[in-house]
Amino acid sequence: MVAGRIARALVPLALGAAVLGFWEWAVRAWEVPPFVLPPPSSIATALASDWRILADSTWLTLTITLQAFCLAVVSGVALAMLFAQSRLLAAALYPYAVVLQVTPIVAIAPLVIIWVGYERVNLALLILAWVVAFFPILSNTTLGLAAVDPNLRDLFRLYGASRWQVVWRLQFPSALPYILAGMKVSGGLALIGAVVAEFVAGSGTASGLAWRIIESGNRLNIPRLFAALFLLAALGVMIFALLSWVQKRLLGRWHESEVGRP
Amino acid sequence: MPDLLTVSGLTLAYPGGTRALDGVDLRLGEGEFLSLVGPSGCGKSTLLRIIAGLLAPTSGTLSWGRRPGRGGIGFVFQEPTLMPWARVAANVRLPLDLAGVPQAEADARVAEQLARVGLFEFESAFPRELSGGMRMRVALARALVTKPALLLLDEPFAALDEITRFKLNDDLLALWRAEGFTAVFVTHSVFESVYLSSRVAIMSARPGRVVADIPIPLAHPRTAALRTQADYGALCRDVSAALARAMGQEAA
Numbered sequence: 001m002v003a004g005r006i007a008r009a010l011v012p013l014a015l016g017a018a019v020l021g022f023w024e025w026a027v028r029a030w031e032v033p034p035f036v037l038p039p040p041s042s043i044a045t046a047l048a049s050d051w052r053i054l055a056d057s058t059w060l061t062l063t064i065t066l067q068a069f070c071l072a073v074v075s076g077v078a079l080a081m082l083f084a085q086s087r088l089l090a091a092a093l094y095p096y097a098v099v100l101q102v103t104p105i106v107a108i109a110p111l112v113i114i115w116v117g118y119e120r121v122n123l124a125l126l127i128l129a130w131v132v133a134f135f136p137i138l139s140n141t142t143l144g145l146a147a148v149d150p151n152l153r154d155l156f157r158l159y160g161a162s163r164w165q166v167v168w169r170l171q172f173p174s175a176l177p178y179i180l181a182g183m184k185v186s187g188g189l190a191l192i193g194a195v196v197a198e199f200v201a202g203s204g205t206a207s208g209l210a211w212r213i214i215e216s217g218n219r220l221n222i223p224r225l226f227a228a229l230f231l232l233a234a235l236g237v238m239i240f241a242l243l244s245w246v247q248k249r250l251l252g253r254w255h256e257s258e259v260g261r262p
Numbered sequence: 263m264p265d266l267l268t269v270s271g272l273t274l275a276y277p278g279g280t281r282a283l284d285g286v287d288l289r290l291g292e293g294e295f296l297s298l299v300g301p302s303g304c305g306k307s308t309l310l311r312i313i314a315g316l317l318a319p320t321s322g323t324l325s326w327g328r329r330p331g332r333g334g335i336g337f338v339f340q341e342p343t344l345m346p347w348a349r350v351a352a353n354v355r356l357p358l359d360l361a362g363v364p365q366a367e368a369d370a371r372v373a374e375q376l377a378r379v380g381l382f383e384f385e386s387a388f389p390r391e392l393s394g395g396m397r398m399r400v401a402l403a404r405a406l407v408t409k410p411a412l413l414l415l416d417e418p419f420a421a422l423d424e425i426t427r428f429k430l431n432d433d434l435l436a437l438w439r440a441e442g443f444t445a446v447f448v449t450h451s452v453f454e455s456v457y458l459s460s461r462v463a464i465m466s467a468r469p470g471r472v473v474a475d476i477p478i479p480l481a482h483p484r485t486a487a488l489r490t491q492a493d494y495g496a497l498c499r500d501v502s503a504a505l506a507r508a509m510g511q512e513a514a
Contacts, residue, residue: 149343151339151341151343152343152345154311154314154316154337155337155339155343155356156360157316158314158315158316158335158337159332159333159356159357159360159361159408160332160360160361161360165360169356169359169360170345173345173347173348176347253388253390253391254346254347254348254388254389254390255346255347256390
């Protein structure tokens, strides 16, 4: 068991090390110019020497992503629960939520940035990242709330449960596995939203990781571009791992999706 | 035996005009164990839901001798219908929690009821960790934790294997004798209905109506030995014949 788990953790690491080694060797052997593909060693050097700038940018991107994600979770769950209370409200608002979802974020970003103003560009990034992250939570929670066991619903009625008791003791826990699945999607999307919005904002008003990538590209500082890319990927993986952990903790022993997993 | 409930002329028609029930008349004495037997689709479950107040009839009346209040009716569904996220004890405590019974009192009643269905040591298990029969016991404990005057059971053991079903039949009978509730038990098994009941009502195929009412005067306690006794066999034959007539009426 333990040996198996260690092997499972080591195999991808070993593969990564092998790929990095080959990359390092290939760039040197075939004399690839560093502005096309820098070797991993110079990316690591850029990561170390530009650490201050990169850390500030990572922090900014992370903050916006997490704020957008939290807003998306709260607003998505709240709106879905509201929809579950009133069919009329759901029928009236859901199509607009869909419109918001299917309109590409790149297309609405300039408008949002102009409305919010370049002097408050971080707020604009937050709004845009929220727009992207919001929908999976809304749609998954809506699905989860509709999946309540009808017999359990009858049982709550039989015992004279109040509306609040039905919401908190029945609908919310029934929807929880769906909400958590939505959160996993939404966490990744919040990061994508924050990055895409920053790309659109451009021109140094925002200074997150996306701007570092644009800037490094313009200056042909490709090792730093790769370093920023690496940090972005690391952020994404971290968010995913954190949400998987939360999912495991909350669903642990009762939900089929988590039972019997290592 | 004073009447707990008299059902008269109960009809349920769906918006399309299909009738699930058509003029059901039935009286239910206090402390009785009544089984409703009929072909599938005859509206047995529908009748049970109307009695529980989960469904409103199109016409007809329910008149209660003593109307059960909140928690006065327990319901056991065909599936255990437990909350998968809650441990066994929390599942059984649900009716008490919804009624705002103080924590300490609720815990004591849950422990007592779990002991009665033989699941005391499983109070902190999750439903998925239990067998089908054990889950059904949890559902029984939950239905009885409010000390209901009336227990409604909608084919509760139909999905269980025969060994488990026989065991649960005995447990249900023991609970009924100990706690003195009135039971309405929906089943499509003639043998199960005769074994359990003090009376069996036969329903005709859709639209459902009560077409025969057969008392079961077998003595208690009833045990496995009863299943091979002649008087048990004779009553099963009577109920089967009545059921056949009910279905024949439908065909004519």
